[in-house]
Amino acid sequence: MKENKKHDVFIHGPISPVFIADAINKHSKKTNIGAHDIFLGQVRNDVIDGKTVQTIDYSSYEEMAEKKFYEIREDAFNKFDLTCLHIYHSLGRVKIGEICLFVFVSSVHRKAAFDACRWIVEEIKMNVPVFGREIFTDETYVWKENTK
Amino acid sequence: MKENKKHDVFIHGPISPVFIADAINKHSKKTNIGAHDIFLGQVRNDVIDGKTVQTIDYSSYEEMAEKKFYEIREDAFNKFDLTCLHIYHSLGRVKIGEICLFVFVSSVHRKAAFDACRWIVEEIKMNVPVFGREIFTDETYVWKENTK
């Protein structure tokens, strides 16, 4: 039993803990699952040239990003023995301490969930056209760039 | 900023999604965190000799288990660059589809959280004296045994 239907990845603003709880709760009916691995990206108070980040404002080339997310899903189901996979990413403003990425991978045995979750997060960081302005307390900003 | 205080690992009965949401929410004040990796163990409807598991009844050599959990925490903070670490495990009855293990690892960068979470789950499975009766629909049972 594999669930591979498409859903909207982008969420406006931060991803709330309640949303995450709800996602976990929905999986209690899938009683063949033995392991979930969840990755959460949280916006960090980085200090850049003496100024502290307060917010990231995310934007995206959405049509391409959605295709990429779909490819990542397809590839993950082909590469790993997964039961479920959900990816959510914020657009717009997300404050420090708030969640901007939620990758939720479920499998019968733990190995597949661990392997897949990590692989998916790296794919998203490197290959999905999402852009971010790191905005400081004084509303000036720099453009964020992911590193390996 | 490292949080390394001891807390109770064992929870009576299943670990609820609301409890998990609350744990995530508490970390929104730790704005130096960039990545969380969460592992959830869910009780699976395994079929053994034609009978389907309905519930696992967990018990433990608690004094030793608590020492082991503490050692695992200490080792994890030494081995990996972590900000926070929380481990919760159920005792007593947990039904299929319910959560019995919640490992919550937080770090500045994603690599440490991923590495540590996986290492901790393997340590728990192999080295913590927790025992489980897999109970079938007819209330007969077998004793569970972890594999690598």
Add this chain to the structure above:
Amino acid sequence: MKIQLKFFGQLAEITGKEIVEVDGIEDTDSLVKRMLNEFPKLKSCKFQIAVDQKLLKQNQQLKSVSEVAFLPPFAGG
């Protein structure tokens, strides 16, 4: 044939617009050359090109292409 160019993030700040239409350009190499000429500040930026939403690996003809995007470094997650 007209092609729609899309600029994102800091690249759109440099061009001053998110969408630019061009015509009569043969391939992606010529397109990049023309854009660097038109917006010299792009020379100091890292960017990738996506042709009809696929990342470009090497020079490509623009016949029957409808959309070319200029993408700054990714920052998702």
Add this chain to the structure above:
Amino acid sequence: MKIQLKFFGQLAEITGKEIVEVDGIEDTDSLVKRMLNEFPKLKSCKFQIAVDQKLLKQNQQLKSVSEVAFLPPFAGG
């Protein structure tokens, strides 16, 4: 000196009790031998020994030991 033995899981089902007190046993090898003799069904079980809550690696003297646990395979998580 009296030592408290603790049995868990399926091992406690075999011994019929979770706690057994013994006295005058020199080392863990002799202890295991005596338990296998007393509860022959233990021979068909996988188990590990923990001495004062530490897993035993090799034979150990039981002087100044207060607690020995017989642990069936672990099933956590």
